Amino acid sequence: MVKFGPLLAQAYAMMCGGKFVDDTHFAMLEQVHKGDFSLMDMHHHFTSGFKSMFADYGYYGIDKVRINCGGAGFSGWSGLPHIFQEYTANPTHEGDNSVMMIQSSNFLLKLLRGIAKGKPVGDNLSMFKYLNKLPELVNAKCQAQTAEEIGELDQLEEILSVRAAYLILHMLKLEKENPQAKPVATRSVMSSSQWS
Secondary structure, eight states, rough: TTTTHHHHHHHHHHHHHHHHHHHHHHHHHHHHTTOOOOTHHHHHHHHHHHHHHHHHEEEEEEHHHHTTTTHHHHSGSSHHHHHHHHHGGGTTSSSHHHHHHHHHHHHHHHHHHHTTTTTOOGGGGGGGGGGGGGGHHHHHHOOSSSSSHHHHHHHHHHHHHHHHHHHHHHHHHHHHGGGGGHHHHHEEEEHHHHHH
């Protein structure tokens, strides 16, 4: 369970993420039919980011299962070599997924540029409002005193906002140090967020 439990949790999270993208897609289509294109950037952010992350999760997850099944994982009877072979191309359809990661990060950078110009993230993008307070989040201290308090949704949202703030600031720092290295900076941040 120690090896496969996290993979099951990731698969469940990806199912929930996929459902969210489906719902967002249909909401966006309704707005587009009314001439409102305001959700397109956010939808593209999620579809490109999830495609990149989920393809990598699947690839490494299948390989982890195959390896941890020992010799049976390499046997054709297990079906795992066939699944692995069929899935292997998914992370590399657009190169090494860095194109998708960059497209996803561009949305966040666009929002950050707006904040820098005095235009905070509005209610229409409420799940990104944490970007309005990045400096505060980096200096935040957890107020939870018990395990139950940490499990409260407000506390979990704050914890994830702090984690995202650190990753975004790390990406901005890497890009500032080397402006030509955007794919490297984005890949570095995405990789650290996936497996840590």
